[in-house]
Amino acid sequence: MSDYNFAYLDEQTKRMIRRAILKALAIPGYQVPFASREMPMPYGWGTGGVQVSAACLTPGDTFKVIDQGADDTTNAVSIRKFFEKTAGVATTEETARASIIQTRHRIPEEPLTEDQILVYQVPIPEPLRFLEPSEVETRKMHSLEEYGLMHVKLYEDISQHGAIATAYAYPVKVEGRYVMDPSPIPKFDNPKLRMAAIQLFGAGREQRIYALPPYCEVVSLDFEDHPFEATRADHDCDLCGASDSYLDEVIMDDAGGRMFVCSDTDYCRSRRAAGHVGAQGAPYEEGRP
Amino acid sequence: MEALALQGGFSDASVEAALAFRAVMRAMARPGTVEHVAGAVPPAPLSAAAGVVMLTLCDPGTPVHLAGEADCAAVRDWITFHTGAPLVGRERAAFAVGTWPDLLPLEGYPMGLAEYPDRSATLIVELNVLEARGARLTGPGIAREVALSLPETVAFQANAARYPLGLDFVLTCGDRLAALPRTTRVEAN
Amino acid sequence: MYVAVKGGERAIDNAHAWLAEERRGDPAVTELSVAQIREQLSIAVNRVMAEGSLYDPDLAALAIKQARGDLIEAIFLIRAYRTTLPRFGASLPVDTGAMRCDRRISATFKDAPGGQVLGPTFDYTHRLLDFKLAAEGETPHAPTATPTPGPTPHIMGYLDCEGLIQQEPESDSTPPDLTREPMELPADRALRLQALTRGDEGFILSLAYSTQRGYARNHAFVGELRIGAVAVEMGIPELGFAIEIGEVVLTECETVNQFKGSKTEPPQFTRGYGLVFGQTERKAIAMALVDRALRWKELGEEDQGAPAQDEEFVLMHADNIQATGFLEHIKLPHYVDFQSELELVRKLRREAEGFATQEAAE
CATH class of the missing domain: 3.40.50.11310 (Bacterial phosphonate metabolism protein PhnH)
Incomplete structure (x- = not known):
């Protein structure tokens, strides 16, 4: 190039x-x-x-x-x-x-x-x-x-x-x-x-x-009686436990099992690096996703 | 053409222009912030900063108006050689450069069209003083308020009142510059 | 335990390696050379040059090879390369009247000075698969004749002498260039023609066909279709005259279209125009029909609401590189947006159900 x-x-x-x-x-x-x-x-x-x-x-x-x-x-x-x-x-x-x-x-x-x-x-x-x-x-x-x-x-x-x-x-x-x-x-x-x-x-x-x-x-844009509302899935991140981040929904199995994880991968990683662990998360290890 | 005209350009155009653009962009995005630029040595009476701005933004697609003392053979040759920009009257200018009194009145420059407000001139105003004191600035790009040494306030207020039409300004002094887009609200302090 | 998908970079590299293998196909079969594509798939090469807006048969052939014969992909390669080329200047307008014609036909006159020259055409071939071509080693020879000396005059010139065809205003102004300036609407004819000549052949063909079937019918006759080489000249200011810098093969189509006349003007024929790189006559004829359909306003015709009359619709959708990029981008992940829709639909359904339950209770 x-x-x-x-x-x-x-x-x-x-x-x-x-x-x-x-x-x-x-x-x-x-x-x-x-x-x-x-x-x-x-x-x-x-x-x-x-x-x-x-x-x-x-x-x-x-x-x-x-x-x-x-x-x-x-x-x-x-x-x-x-x-x-x-x-x-x-x-x-x-x-x-x-x-x-x-x-x-x-x-x-x-x-x-x-x-x-x-x-x-x-x-x-x-x-x-x-x-x-x-x-x-x-x-x-x-x-x-x-x-x-x-x-x-x-x-x-x-x-x-x-x-x-x-x-x-x-x-x-x-x-x-x-x-x-x-x-x-x-x-x-x-x-x-x-x-x-x-x-x-x-x-x-x-x-x-x-x-x-x-x-x-x-x-x-909104109306007085219908004010704008920023919405996200009503969950915490299953990997890092964040309750303030936007979440992706991941389908886990055929039985409707699913988990919610941060869409911002760096945010999730840095939270886990700081010791936060979500409901389905494992403790953070350097170099592992 | 004097040999002088061939000198004073960027020595590493893609990098120097990129650095200069970032400074101009920061200035335009944060009205009142003073930035340093480098890389151009234009002939008098142009400041280094005005030269950098022109090398960074002007080319054969941007008609340039030289106002007052800036309209001299040395500057004309330098701009023609380094940018290829056609030199024109104020009514056709995409960029104009000069001192504040030489640039006035503002009415003659393209202010943009209702459907294309971007088709308006950018004025490079050469100042003797550029510092963070004087007029009070508020508006987009400014968290609360900032101060900037403007040559006056009334003309800028009239310009802002035309929004979304209007002119945008780059204020230059030595190797420093600041910017004043049409959105900035200006009050005398 | 869930692990987020990683390794995008390796997956991409592996996919590209596989692609290269597939491109080559069975290594037991001799590899195609760029020269073979240039010489033996020349109609494909012409299309890539025309829609790629770059006259270079070797590069077009290379692009076809690289794109595994996907012509839109090949056009894309050429466009992306073209945009990096510095622009030294503009040529003078080419003189198609001075074209060395390989083919020149008129549907409006039985014969005319210069004659009807069929040239290398598929017309009148019976579309029977030629199994002899499956065998190798064939080198056919066509009979030759001495070319008629001097330029071949345009058929339109004869109609012009009688004042039967509408005059086009002459202009020396620099035409706009949609590769250098953003498209601005309404567009003038020069800009429309530029968009059409590099527009997708299939799209232009279908639009032209729609006019023939009644969606803004304009009764087109092929006044003349000519294919051949013209000289490209460039004015050199330092020399004070123009020099020839090369030659390009072009296809030019001029259509004669009916026009009823108006209160102020006597009845007259009108024109549609197509000019395309290479031997590309389907495209050139289609372009002329669409050009004519787009001229309804300047000719004082009625807006029938036909797609081919809608300048914005035609110009904004003719470019196959824009179209294919945007179409195919929906393959990219959109799960963030989809998630937001999912939450919204769930919420609306909860509210609707809640409302229904409440109503049932009342």
Whole structure:
């Protein structure tokens, strides 16, 4: 891979992405169009996040990649390897040690700091897309701050189900202006969107970048009589005993046996390393999963 | 073209530009924070920081406006040679550089369109003083409030009032810079 | 005792090693060379060049070999390579009027200057499996003729002389480039044509077919279809003139379409246009039909709500690399989102059951 430039992208492409990132930070929640490049991995597999990460990385960075909260999911492994090869950066699985974290579908449990950057992979950046398929129309709606359609949709949920039937990619309003798709994170993660770190969102196939500066006001859309509720499985982690983390449900046998474990694998590991043991967990041993 | 124009660029472009971008990004994400940058030695009257910002962000796709004293042969040649950016009037500028009085009035620059508010100019404002005192800043990127030595407050307030349209500013002084996006609320202190 | 699944990295390496083995197939069978693919699977090579937007038969052949004959995968390899290439400049527009035609046919005139040249076509072959090809060592020879000297004029030129075909506005402005700028809608015709020429052949074909069956029918005749080599020239500012930098084979299709005329304009034919790398005539004809369908607005026609008339629908879904990536990404784990849905459905069901029990009790 030494034939390629640092972090794969050529300098002109990086400049174009960097300019888009700066405008995205200046207009929080607004989707900046950018000339997404064809990457050596498929669209829909993190090309937006990869381009944003490539434009941000410096040789001194420590890079972490998670998919579904886990460092060892195959696509996370593949993206981490890509940057090890093309940028020669150090990588880590420890949230606290990472300076840039690229994520798909989760926000780490451990609060991020001012020195960190969280890069999201985004499939469909337009929060209004499934209500209005036309980009021409949704762009108009954002410009006019016309979000009635979204409220109608959420309200229809309530009248049909008694609750808002959106469990992930739950729409938010940023700084009282733009409605934004936080990417398909579970709504459990929505309250974490107001954080100390810089958050960058990259949608490669859809050619959009958007951002949340630190401490930006991010409000999950709701109604006074149906306030937003961040939900998780009503269990503790069976490995580390955490009662505050988002849980994956794992099917154990044919008889309906199941256990609940932290989706954030580093969070779970560090808790177990600190001596926490869940209902079905064994004491932590260095080097064992 | 003077030989001078050929000098003062990045010596290791991909790494120096990456470091500089991170500084500019931190500044834009945290209005009021002062960052140090390095790698460019532009001709006078440009500051090193203004030079770094231009090397990092400008290219043939970004028309640049040189305001007042910045519009001199040495700077024109340097920017043309190192970035290839076309030099234009303020009404077409993606970037503009100059002192605050030279950049004024702000009305002439692209402010963005209702459907594309990102199509607005970024102004690189050359200052003699850049320190964490003076105007009170609040808004996105700022935990509570910060102070920053701004040349004035009224023009920035008028700019913020146009949100989501508006200009974004990078304030430069020597090898230091800070940024003021259109979202920042500015009050005189 | 549950142990989380680990070892993603080793699994990936092993999968790729297996893939390489499968690519080679039975080692007792001679390995395909890139040159063999380039020479003997040239229609596949052409498609990969066209949709990969890179004219390089050797690289396209290599991509086909690497992709085990999966042409969309091969196109993807070419696109990913193309995007890393520095751009030195833009060529001048090619002059298809000066094309050295291997094939040139018109469906609108029985004969015309330059003649009807069938060229190397599948047309009129009887689609019978040729079992002789299964045997090796065949080197067929086709009879040759002296090419007609001078350029072959465009058929459209004859209609143009009479003012029977709509004039296209000439422009020297630089056309947009969707590989360098984000797609912006509404798109002008140049951008639409770029999207169509690199769009998926199957998608463009089906859209074109839909117009023929009545979804925005526009009565297309193939005014001319030509395939051949054209020179590519680049202006060199330092020299003050253009130099030839190479040659590409193109397929060009111009359709003549009916137009009823309007209060202000007398009846006139209109055009659809297709231009594609290589010998790719199915794609070029389909492209011309879809181009014509997308022009309804500028020609003052009615929006019939047909898919081929919907610019945003066509342009946003024509790219097979975008489509296949997004389609196949649903193979990736989504269990975090699914878990959130699971909790929500359980909660809604509990509430519904609670409500029903409460109602029954009352």
